[in-house]
Amino acid sequence: MGSIAKFIGQLIFIVFLFAVLFSYAMFQGGFVSWFLFYAFLPIMLYHLGLLLYPVKGWRVKRVLTRKTLKTGGHIQVTIELKRGLPYPFYYLIVEDILPETLTRRDSPKLRYQSFNDANVIHYRDSVKQIVYPWFKKTISCTYNLNELPRGGHDLSAIRIRTGDVFGFIKKEHTFNVEDELIVQPASVNVRMIEQRKSLSQGDVAASGSSLKQTNVVTGVREYMPGDKFSWIDWKQTARKNDIMTKEFEQEQSTETLIILDGTRYDEQKAPVFEAAVELTLSLMLAMRQQALQVGFLSLGKKVRFFPVFHDPAKTDAIGEHLTHIQPSDANAFAVKLREQLERQKTGLVSIIVTTHIDLETVQLLKQMKQQGRRMILMYIQASNLISTEAGAMLHQLRTSGVIVNELTEKELSKNRIEVRT
Known part of the structure; x- marks a missing residue:
């Protein structure tokens, strides 16, 4: 309704201007009066044509260089507009209307620079470009989207604005152009350091993964992606005409479950949760490369x-x-975690990735440890947001035998993250 009223108002203005100039020429007479009328007549006809020009009949397309990429990546976007009638346009403002999910910028480098400052949010400027098409039938403009945040982003609309030189006539139309952009979480290089128990020396750390040992061969199985070359049983491979891999004693008994805390907390900030998601994926990929049996559990509203x-x-x-x-x-989180852990077998290694620690979670992990379960905690938080109470609870877990990894911006910003398992 508003666009119709605007159209009628602009049409009345043009007719009124024409009537005023024509009346002036008729009543005033003379060369000068008619010269002014005929001099302004092409301008008024241009304005009338611009007002009546059907912009909504244009064909608009958005071209993305990539539709799937990692967090912090960038893409180039090209907007193409094609029109049938090449009516002269002095200017054209092309705006790609970004969804709310793309208003924030994110990348590992950007994130850890402001990890300690909870109030810093990096916003993206609106995407607008001005072009001067004149008589062109095909119009295109290109822009870059940098530091893309994780998630599925639906690009759904492109708005164009144009008008005359004097600003008397203004036209605007929004085209529905749908494209989906998938930004997957980035992964980092994770080094898992084995923590062994020694009666004489206490806890000692050793490079490698304690989640799998390859000492005692108990059988063979078919080769799977990630198996080491040294694990191949060449005799069985030749006999069965298929690549067979040695199966080890601990491989049969040790399975790992990575648990991500997807609960929203009052003190939780977006960069911290993003770091938790990336660490979860990185742990998953690192274990898959070692051919470990690993499962995943996400605990949130669902x-x-x-x-x-x-x-x-x-x-x-x-x-x-x-x-x-x-x-x-x-x-x-502790209530849901207890429900899920009780459904799992006792020999399962549980790795909990969370951005929050409370007394209920501490008590649960200590109980699970007393039951003979192997519990590993990945606690992610900005260094200046770790309270004295949280530090005390993490110390309780360490003394009770739970392996605790306290990861702040100092550890997360490194090229390779070291975690104890």
Whole structure:
């Protein structure tokens, strides 16, 4: 209704201007009066044509160089406009209307620079470009989207604005142009350091993964992606005409479950949760490269469970879940964690990735440790936001035998993150 009223108002203005100049020429007479009338007549006809020109009939397309990329990546976007009638336009403002999910900029470098400052949010400027098409039938403009945040982003509309030189006539139309952009969480290089128990020396750390030892061979199985070359049993491979891999004693008994805390907390900031998601994916990929049996559990408003697997397709499903997950309001994390852990077998190694620690979670982890379960905690938080109480609770867990990794911007900003397992 507003656009119709605007159109009628502009049309009345042009007719009124024409009537005023024509009346002046008729009543005043003379060469000068008619000269002014005929001199302004092409301008008024141009304004009338501009007002009546059907902009909504244009064909508009958005071209993305890539539709799937990692957090912090960049793409080039080209907007193409094609029109049938090349009516002269002095200027054209092309605006790609970005969804709310793309208003924030994010990249590992940008994130850890302001990790300690909870009030710093890096916003993106609106995407507008001005072009001067004149009689061109095909118009295009290109811009870059940098430092893209994780998630699925729906680009749905492109707005164009134009008008005359004097600003008397202004036209605007929004085209529905839908494209989906998927930004997957980035992964980092993770080095898992084994923590062994020695009666004479206490806890000692050793490079490697304690989640799998290859000392005692108990059988063979078919080769799977990630198996080491040295594990291949050449005799069985020649006999069965298929690549066979040695199966080790601990490989049969040790399985790992990575648990991500997807609960929203009052003190939680977006960069901290993004770091938790990236660490979760990185741990998953590191274990898959070592052919470990690993499952995934996401605890938030909804519970998503991916059982222990060797299927690469399941890895893709987890990656898709981590791409779209956002912290949500839910019941106490410790309550849900207890429910899920009680359903798992005792020999399972549990790695909990969280940005929050409370007394209930501490008590639960200590109880699980007393039951003989192996518990590993990945606590992610900005260094200046770790309270004295949180530090005391982490110390309790360490003394009770739970392996605690306290990860701040100092550790997360390194090229390789070291975690104790």
